[in-house]
Amino acid sequence: MESSSPRIVAFCCDRSGYVAADMAGQLGMALPVGLEIIRVPCAGRIDALHMLQALENGADGVLIVACHEENCQSLTGNLRAKARMGYVHGIMEKIGLEKERLEICNLASNDGAKFAETVRKKSEDLERLGPSPIK
Amino acid sequence: MRSSDVCHIAVFVDQCKGALSHLLDEEMIQYISGLPHVVSCSQDEDLSSSQRFEKLTRRLSRGRADRVVIVGGSPRVYEGSFRRVGVTASLNPYMFLVANIREQVAWVTPDAEKAKDKAKAVVAKTVQAARSLTPIEQEKFEILKEAVVIGGGVVGIRAASALADANIRVTLLTRAKDIGGKAIQLSHFYDRPDEVSSWFAKQVEGVKKHPNVKLETSVELKGFEGHLGNYRFHIEDLLGRRRVVKGAAVVLATGYDVVPNTEGIFGHKRFISPPQMEAMLQDVGKPLVDEKGKPIQTVTFILDLVNQTIKIDSANAVKNAMLLRKDHGCTVYVVCRDVKVSLDGMEKQYRKTREMGVIFIKYDDPPKFSLVNGQINLEVKEVSTQMRGEEYNLSILSDLVVVSEEFVASKDNPLLADILGIPLPKEGYLMEDNPQFTQIRANRRGVFMAGGCRYPQPLEETLVEAEAAASGVTELLSRGMYVYDLAVAEIDPAKCAACLTCPRVCPHSAIVVEGYAEKNIYVTGGYEKEFKWRAARVLPTQCYGCGVCVGSCPTKAITLKHLTDTEISLRLGG
Numbered sequence: 001m002e003s004s005s006p007r008i009v010a011f012c013c014d015r016s017g018y019v020a021a022d023m024a025g026q027l028g029m030a031l032p033v034g035l036e037i038i039r040v041p042c043a044g045r046i047d048a049l050h051m052l053q054a055l056e057n058g059a060d061g062v063l064i065v066a067c068h069e070e071n072c073q074s075l076t077g078n079l080r081a082k083a084r085m086g087y088v089h090g091i092m093e094k095i096g097l098e099k100e101r102l103e104i105c106n107l108a109s110n111d112g113a114k115f116a117e118t119v120r121k122k123s124e125d126l127e128r129l130g131p132s133p134i135k
Numbered sequence: 136m137r138s139s140d141v142c143h144i145a146v147f148v149d150q151c152k153g154a155l156s157h158l159l160d161e162e163m164i165q166y167i168s169g170l171p172h173v174v175s176c177s178q179d180e181d182l183s184s185s186q187r188f189e190k191l192t193r194r195l196s197r198g199r200a201d202r203v204v205i206v207g208g209s210p211r212v213y214e215g216s217f218r219r220v221g222v223t224a225s226l227n228p229y230m231f232l233v234a235n236i237r238e239q240v241a242w243v244t245p246d247a248e249k250a251k252d253k254a255k256a257v258v259a260k261t262v263q264a265a266r267s268l269t270p271i272e273q274e275k276f277e278i279l280k281e282a283v284v285i286g287g288g289v290v291g292i293r294a295a296s297a298l299a300d301a302n303i304r305v306t307l308l309t310r311a312k313d314i315g316g317k318a319i320q321l322s323h324f325y326d327r328p329d330e331v332s333s334w335f336a337k338q339v340e341g342v343k344k345h346p347n348v349k350l351e352t353s354v355e356l357k358g359f360e361g362h363l364g365n366y367r368f369h370i371e372d373l374l375g376r377r378r379v380v381k382g383a384a385v386v387l388a389t390g391y392d393v394v395p396n397t398e399g400i401f402g403h404k405r406f407i408s409p410p411q412m413e414a415m416l417q418d419v420g421k422p423l424v425d426e427k428g429k430p431i432q433t434v435t436f437i438l439d440l441v442n443q444t445i446k447i448d449s450a451n452a453v454k455n456a457m458l459l460r461k462d463h464g465c466t467v468y469v470v471c472r473d474v475k476v477s478l479d480g481m482e483k484q485y486r487k488t489r490e491m492g493v494i495f496i497k498y499d500d501p502p503k504f505s506l507v508n509g510q511i512n513l514e515v516k517e518v519s520t521q522m523r524g525e526e527y528n529l530s531i532l533s534d535l536v537v538v539s540e541e542f543v544a545s546k547d548n549p550l551l552a553d554i555l556g557i558p559l560p561k562e563g564y565l566m567e568d569n570p571q572f573t574q575i576r577a578n579r580r581g582v583f584m585a586g587g588c589r590y591p592q593p594l595e596e597t598l599v600e601a602e603a604a605a606s607g608v609t610e611l612l613s614r615g616m617y618v619y620d621l622a623v624a625e626i627d628p629a630k631c632a633a634c635l636t637c638p639r640v641c642p643h644s645a646i647v648v649e650g651y652a653e654k655n656i657y658v659t660g661g662y663e664k665e666f667k668w669r670a671a672r673v674l675p676t677q678c679y680g681c682g683v684c685v686g687s688c689p690t691k692a693i694t695l696k697h698l699t700d701t702e703i704s705l706r707l708g709g
Contacts, residue, residue, distance in 0.1 A: 009707065024243065030244070036260075037239055039210070040698065040703075041695075042681040044681060044682060044687075045681065045698065053703075054707050074643075074683050075578075076642070080683060080687065
């Protein structure tokens with residue numbers, strides 16, 4: 001991918017995030033070129049390791065797109081993802097990465113507009129932060 | 136990677152009826168064909184049509200491809216078709232991946248050049264990730280044609296008799312001495328001419344006499360184990376004797392609790408509860424009189440002081456107001472915040488009731504009550520005329536006031552949920568898997584629920600729910616075999632430290648910890664030989680494949696078969 005567009009890895013829950021991403025596409029909303037979507041059955045599937053691996057492999061930012069809190073089919077999957085994100089934030093701080101590179105976004109399956117908006121905002125934020133030093 | 140040596144990928148390119156024609160030109164096809172492990176690349180106009188899909192897949196069976204990558208739209212479009220027709224091409228239904236270049240590239244990237252580059256990247260990543268795919272087998276087992284119903288109220292009775300009629304052996308467990316419950320308190324149905332008591336007596340008799348139904352009264356549920364198709368219920372009778380009851384599935388119909396409202400002035404004898412009102416209306420010919428023999432002329436129903444979100448009181452008030460007006464010529468007031476009549480046919484009845492002269496009054500501030508000459512005086516500010524800029528302070532003298540009882544979640548629900556391993560939300564009612572689509576299923580497979588244990592509802596609706604739960608069980612059991620894909624989590628016992636993290640995080644109670652005899656990597660002296668090693672095991676029939684345990688496992692002993700860590704890291708470009 002070219003340097004001007006930051007590389008964002010978005011882990012999308014199959015029950016909300018991925019459907020919302022599909023919807024953003026169907027609505028024809030322009031999304032950043034650097035966006036990569038990874039479909040997971042539940043946000044609880046995302047391991048701390050995957051978040052770090054994404055950063056290690058040169059992603060400028062990582063986004064976890066999960067269901068609204070207290071609305072998870074797996075009861076606490078989204079909360080677990082959030083907790084793991086907190087753990088990874090600690091590691092990122094230690095190794096000198098900005099915390100803002102890893103974020104969680106809670107939305108519903110019909111929130112295509114919110115998905116697009118979040119990803120665009122994330123892209124702008126990352127442009128301001130500059131490329132990841134790990135690259 | 137071992138499987139990468141032998142993998143042959145067939146790529147299907149879906150033009151999506153021309154939506155992707157600007158991306159999928161000759162050069163792109165060349166690029167896809169040139170990717171590693173790709174053995175064939177076939178194009179089609181519209182793969183969302185399952186006939187075309189099948190044709191393409193059939194052609195595949197002659198080739199040497201063992202996995203498929205579809206380049207086109209959203210995976211949600213193709214999954215169903217591939218799971219169905221993949222088998223005909225002697226392909227495993229899970230050996231496929233989708234590169235979504237329609238929703239994720241074509242429609243969201245205005246710049247044509249950039250779109251092309253991105254599409255190439257997405258396809259390349261997906262083809263790479265396809266290397267990690269492993270076949271997922273199907274399993275099946277014989278399912279018992281037995282079910283258990285817990286709760287001997289009207290819902291339990293209805294569910295049990297529906298199941299028994301479907302030729303399923305039912306065990307009806309209840310802690311009461313006899314079956315019955317609260318429904319007997321009602322006098323009439325709103326939607327049919329029957330009286331509840333005679334109808335109910337028939338139901339109870341039907342269940343008691345049915346050859347497929349076994350009644351277990353005065354028993355407590357003490358334990359629950361097993362999996363869908365073979366659950367075991369440990370029950371204890373009054374003498375403390377334990378027994379085991381088997382069932383392939385269970386319907387929970389344990390109902391809710393009622394708290395009478397008798398505080399302060401509500402304790403006065405002119406305030407009665409809805410069941411007392413129903414009892415007075417039981418005999419149609421009998422005139423309504425108070426304890427001194429004077430006829431009752433004015434009756435007021437007070438709703439929404441409690442149970443503001445439950446429509447039972449509203450429905451029963453409308454039903455009884457009509458009877459009072461029609462059969463006894465009473466003046467009837469219904470004082471409420473909102474009239475909740477969202478039941479089948481209830482709207483019409485509500486309108487009819489109003490036409491007959493029953494007065495509905497809406498309030499915002501709770502009405503005040505006082506005793507005037509032995510009658511109840513009620514002062515209320517009527518708010519339904521507020522939008523016209525008018526406000527009326529009304530004062531109503533009535534002979535009888537019907538005050539709703541409060542409906543609360545059963546106090547035994549926490550214990551029940553604990554024994555059955557199902558979640559209990561804050562409100563205390565048992566939780567359904569999905570409040571919109573699967574109201575009758577708990578989020579543990581084979582556990583169904585109906586009626587007041589889920590949420591209190593009017594009798595007429597709750598009966599529909601009981602039948603729905605019964606038909607859910609019938610659907611599961613009537614096939615005789617339970618067939619399921621092993622697209623689930625799997626634990627490597629050699630890596631498991633039996634730390635009990637996964638049984639704790641599993642939202643569907645699908646993980647158990649078992650003792651093993653062999654390969655004990657934690658073996659220490661002093662253990663019994665047959666029980667020296669413990670490891671967790673996923674019950675594949677119970678697993679929903681969410682992967683929460685996989686992310687939580689500290690020793691990385693769990694693999695999610697349909698989305699392995701390898702696949703994620705290949706997708707991440709590792």
